[in-house]
Amino acid sequence: MPPVIDRNKCVGCGTCADICNSNIFVFDRAKDSIPQVRFPEECWHCDSCVIDCPKGAITLRMPLSYTLLHVNADTLGREVNR
Amino acid sequence: MIAVSRTIEADVVIVGGGIGGAMAAIAAADGGAKRVVVLEKCHVRRSGSGATGNDHFSCYCPEVHGDDVEPILRELMGSLIGQAKDVELMRLHLQESFDIVKMWEEWGINMRPLGRWNFQGHALPGKPRVFLKFDGRKQKAVLAEQMKKRGVTVLNHHPVVELAKEDGRICGALALNASTPEPSFVLVKAPCVILSTGLTHRLYVNASTPNYLFNTAHCPNNAGGQALGWRIGASMVNMEIPYTHAGIKYLQRAGKATWIGVYRYPDGSPLGPFVTRPDPEYGDVTSDIWNSAFIDVMQNGRGPAYLDCSENTPETLAYMRRAMFDEGLSALIGYMDSKGIDPAKHAVEFTRYEPILHGRGLDVDKDGQTTVPGLYAAGDMVGNAGCGLGLAAWMGWRAGHAAAASAISAAGTTTGDLALNPGIRAKMELLSSFMERKEGADWQEANIALTQIMSDYANVGPYKVRSASLLNAGLSYLNQLRKETNASLKASCSHTLMRAAEVLDLFDCAECILRSALERKETRGSHKRSDFTFTNPLLADRMLDVTRRDDGTVVTSWREVRK
Ligand SMILES: Cc1cc2nc3c(=O)[nH]c(=O)nc-3n(C[C@H](O)[C@H](O)[C@H](O)COP(=O)(O)OP(=O)(O)OC[C@H]3O[C@@H](n4cnc5c(N)ncnc54)[C@H](O)[C@@H]3O)c2cc1C
Ligand code: SF4
Ligand code: SF4
Numbered sequence: 001m002p003p004v005i006d007r008n009k010c011v012g013c014g015t016c017a018d019i020c021n022s023n024i025f026v027f028d029r030a031k032d033s034i035p036q037v038r039f040p041e042e043c044w045h046c047d048s049c050v051i052d053c054p055k056g057a058i059t060l061r062m063p064l065s066y067t068l069l070h071v072n073a074d075t076l077g078r079e080v081n082r
Numbered sequence: 083m084i085a086v087s088r089t090i091e092a093d094v095v096i097v098g099g100g101i102g103g104a105m106a107a108i109a110a111a112d113g114g115a116k117r118v119v120v121l122e123k124c125h126v127r128r129s130g131s132g133a134t135g136n137d138h139f140s141c142y143c144p145e146v147h148g149d150d151v152e153p154i155l156r157e158l159m160g161s162l163i164g165q166a167k168d169v170e171l172m173r174l175h176l177q178e179s180f181d182i183v184k185m186w187e188e189w190g191i192n193m194r195p196l197g198r199w200n201f202q203g204h205a206l207p208g209k210p211r212v213f214l215k216f217d218g219r220k221q222k223a224v225l226a227e228q229m230k231k232r233g234v235t236v237l238n239h240h241p242v243v244e245l246a247k248e249d250g251r252i253c254g255a256l257a258l259n260a261s262t263p264e265p266s267f268v269l270v271k272a273p274c275v276i277l278s279t280g281l282t283h284r285l286y287v288n289a290s291t292p293n294y295l296f297n298t299a300h301c302p303n304n305a306g307g308q309a310l311g312w313r314i315g316a317s318m319v320n321m322e323i324p325y326t327h328a329g330i331k332y333l334q335r336a337g338k339a340t341w342i343g344v345y346r347y348p349d350g351s352p353l354g355p356f357v358t359r360p361d362p363e364y365g366d367v368t369s370d371i372w373n374s375a376f377i378d379v380m381q382n383g384r385g386p387a388y389l390d391c392s393e394n395t396p397e398t399l400a401y402m403r404r405a406m407f408d409e410g411l412s413a414l415i416g417y418m419d420s421k422g423i424d425p426a427k428h429a430v431e432f433t434r435y436e437p438i439l440h441g442r443g444l445d446v447d448k449d450g451q452t453t454v455p456g457l458y459a460a461g462d463m464v465g466n467a468g469c470g471l472g473l474a475a476w477m478g479w480r481a482g483h484a485a486a487a488s489a490i491s492a493a494g495t496t497t498g499d500l501a502l503n504p505g506i507r508a509k510m511e512l513l514s515s516f517m518e519r520k521e522g523a524d525w526q527e528a529n530i531a532l533t534q535i536m537s538d539y540a541n542v543g544p545y546k547v548r549s550a551s552l553l554n555a556g557l558s559y560l561n562q563l564r565k566e567t568n569a570s571l572k573a574s575c576s577h578t579l580m581r582a583a584e585v586l587d588l589f590d591c592a593e594c595i596l597r598s599a600l601e602r603k604e605t606r607g608s609h610k611r612s613d614f615t616f617t618n619p620l621l622a623d624r625m626l627d628v629t630r631r632d633d634g635t636v637v638t639s640w641r642e643v644r645k
Contacts (some may be wrong), residue, residue: 003609022296022303023239023577026263039577042296044303045335047413050130062417065291066333069431070423073392077350 002043002060003050009057010034014020016058025049083514086501087259087266087473092235093489094482095255095272097242097308100130101471102461102478103278104225105182106450109482110276111232115489118234119270121257123241123303123580124277124339130280131462132471133222135410137340138203138213139193140472141183142176146199147210150324151176161204162370163441163469165607166323166625170644171467174448178210179476186475190224192217195408203365204339207356211363213339217408217517220470240268243583244509245314246274246500247632249602251492251633252314254500256509258580265517265576267510269500273492274456274485278478279307281462282439282591284529284584287537289333289436293530299327299334299435300462304500306587307445307465312594313505316452317639319445319465321591322598324437324542324608327395328369328376331386331431336414339365342398343391343425345375345432347384360394362401364617373608374544376433381545388429399426420524437542437608439581439591441469445627450481453629456492458485466625466644516582516641522572525581526561532588540596543610550613553600560596564589593636598628601638 002024003016017025017035022042027035043060050058093115093413096103099122112120122129140163142154155173158164164172172598179421187193193216194200201211229236239261246254254271283298284305296302312318330336343360345353345368352369353360353375366389369375379385402425406415417423423430444452444459445466452459458481461474468474500506518520540548567589571577605611623643630636 016236019125021124021128021130021133023124023260023580026577030262032260035261041294042302044298044301045298045333045413046128046133046301046410047416048133050416051134051412052128062333062411062418063291063294065294066297068333068336068418068421068423069331069386071348071431073388073389073390073429075425076346076348076388076390076429 002040002045003037003058004061005034005037006057009055011055013054015052017056019048019052021046021048078081083510085266086269089269089500090119091270092117092270094118094274094276094485095270096120096276096278097255097310098122098130098277098279099126099236100226100278100280100461100474101132101221102474103276104229105475105478106276106278106460106482106485107229107234108225108232109479110486111234111485111562113483115486115608120229120234120236121240121242121255121270122236122238126229126236127222130304132218133220133301133410134412135218135408135616136471137215137218137405139183139216139471140212141179141214143180143199143214143637145393146201153210154212156618157205157210160230161212163473164321167441168466168644171448175467175473179472182475182479183303187226191221202363204367204370205364206367207364218410219408222331229368237268238476241580241583243513244506245310246506247454248498248503249316250455251495252454253498256506258513258576258583260576260580260602263575265579269506271332272489274458274489276450276458276460276481276485277307277444277463278309278459278474279310279463280304282306282308282588285439285533285536285588285592286541287533288437289433290334292588295526297334297417299329300438300440305584306591308439309587309590311444311452311457311459312590314454314457315630315632316454316457317445317629318443318598319625319627320442321439321465321628322602322609322626323442325440325442326373326434326437326542326608327440328432328434331433333414334435337406337409337411340402340409341389341391342394342402343389345369346388346390346429347379348386348388348572353379353387359392360398362398373416374434386431388431389432390429391425392429394426441465441598448480449484450477451484456488459536489503492627496565513579513583516571516573517579519572522570523567525571525573525578525585528567528571528585531563532585532592538591540599543608547610547612548599549611550600553596557593557596560589560592594628597636597638600625601628602626
C-alpha cells in the first residue's frame, strides 16, 4: 500500500524515513540503499514524504477501500429541484 | 529487560512536538527555562495533525471584529470547537490569540495569503466569522526552526510511555527510543512536564473502513496520550461527551471546512437551511450544527448526502483548491486529479466518522496547569479548552511560560532515581515482557478488540445508546482484554513496541470514557442514555471530572463551568 519509492530516482538520503508522520519506513543504512516501506498499512496519507523527498521519488497509492465515492453533480436533480 | 540508554535532566519536558507542544517549547525557552526537552513520537517537522498544513486559525482580531469580543466569543462557543468548554478560557483564547497570529507571521508563516486578514468559513450566514484563513503549509517547519533557534533539545522518535510523580509532584517521563529497530528506554527527570499529544483516534471501529486503524481524519499516531495524565492522577473532563467528525465517506484524510459547497440529497435539495448556493464566506455549516445529518439520511433512506461544489465560479474553485493545499490536503488533491474527480463536475459523498477524543481529556486552568502539580497540558488532548489549531497554539504558549516559571522555582526538588520509581519500573518491565515473548498477539489484535468493545458498549447516538448495563459490561470486557493483553502481547521491534504501548494508553482512555459515561446520568448531545432519556437542566452548566487516584480507585466530581 501507500508510499511507493521509485528506485531509479531515490538517492537514499533517508529524509522520508526520518520525517514520516507515522514512522512507517525502516532505513538500515548498513544493509539497504533505499528505505523500506515496512508498515504500509499505517500510512496516514499525509503527503509529508512526497513533499519532502528532494528527488520527487515517492508517489502515494490510495488503497482501494479508501475509494472516494462521487457522482456527476448534474445527476443531483439540479434543474428540477433547486 | 530493555536497556536504559540515556538519562537526562531537564527543567521543562514537553511530550509531543505538534502545534501545542512546539509552542510550549518555544515559550518555555523564552520564559527562561534553560533545559527544554521535547520528546516526540515521530519527527517535529512533520508530526501530528498539522503535519502538512491547516487553514483556519480561531482568533479575535479587533481590526476586523471591532472592540467587543463577546459576539465573537458567542460564535466560537456555538461552533464545533466550543462544545462543552469553559467560557472563561475560550474568552482568554480569543483575547490573546491574535498576538500569536502576529508572532507566526513574523516567524514566516503566511497568515495573510490574500494580503489581508481574511475571516471565512465555519459560520452561520450573517454571523461574525471567527476563523482566520491562512496558509499553514510551512507551519511545522517554521515552529521546528524556532525551537532550534532557542536551543530546545528535540528527541524525535521518542514516544513517551509513562510519567512519574514524587511527593505528589511530577518528576519526569519515561520515553522509548524508537529511532533504531532495537528499542531502549530514555529517562528524563524534570519538575515540569507539558503534555501535548493531540487527540485520540483508534478507540472505536473505523466508520469508513472497519479495521483500517490509520484511515483517520486527524493524525492516527495521536492515540491515547490522555492516558499519560490519567494514570498519574490528573482530572479528566468531558470524556463522556462524544465528538464525531465528518467528511468524505471512505477517505478520512480529506479536510472538511475548506470545501466550499452545499450538502445535497440525491434529488438536489439542500440538506440544511443555511445555504442553497455555495458561499465561500460562510461555507455550509449544516453538519456542524446537525451532527448526525449524514447518518440520518442513510437511516431514513433519503441519502446518501453529497457535497456539491459544482455551482462555484471558476475563481472560487481555484481559491478552494489553493486553500486545500494550505490545509495540507495535497495527497487528496493528487488522488482526485489522478482519478479525474473534479469538484467543478462531481459531488462527493459525506459521512459521519467514529467518535474520537478531540477536546476531551485533561482539565486545565488558564495556564494549562492540570490538577497534578508540575503537569501541564495543551492542545487537542485538553478537555475544557482544546480542539483545533488556534487553541493548541495559544494554550501551548501559556503553558510553556507557566511551566518555565514553575520549573525555576521548583529547581532541585526532584531527587529520586527515576529508574526506581514504581510506576516507571512497572512500565519498563511490562514493555520488556512484550519484547521477550516469542509467540503471542500482535498489537493490532488488541487495538481492534478494543474498538469492538467500545463500539458495542459505549457507542454514541442517535442510533446507538449507552446504559448502566451496557457500560458495566463494557468495563468488565475491557478488564478481561487488559489482562489477556498484558499476558499475551508481543512486540518484535521498537516500532511495534511503540504501538503496543499506545494500545495500553487506549485501554486507559476507554476506561475513563466508560466510567465518565456511567456517571453522566442523563442524555446530552450524542451521549444517549437509554436509562436516562432526558437532558437534566441542572447539569447544563456543569462539567464532570473523573480522576484516577494513586491507589487505582476512580472518583468523580462535578464542577461549575467557568464563565
Ligand atoms: C487535514 C487537517 C486539517 C485541519 N485543519 C484545521 C484548521 O484549519 N483549523 C484548526 O483549528 N484545526 C485544524 N485541524 C486540527 C489541528 O491540526 C489540530 O487541532 C492541532 O494540530 C492540534 O495541536 P496539538 O498540539 O494538540 O496536536 P498535534 O499537532 O496533532 O500534535 C501532537 C503531537 O504529539 C505527538 N505524540 C503523540 N503521542 C505521543 C507520545 N506518547 N509521546 C510523544 N509524542 C507524542 C505526535 O506525534 C504529534 O507530534 C486540522 C487537522 C487536519 C488533520
Ligand atoms: S504519506 Fe505521511 S504517513 Fe504516509 S508514508 Fe508518507 S509521511 Fe508517512
Ligand atoms: S526522501 Fe526520497 S530520495 Fe530520500 S530516501 Fe526517501 S525516497 Fe529516497
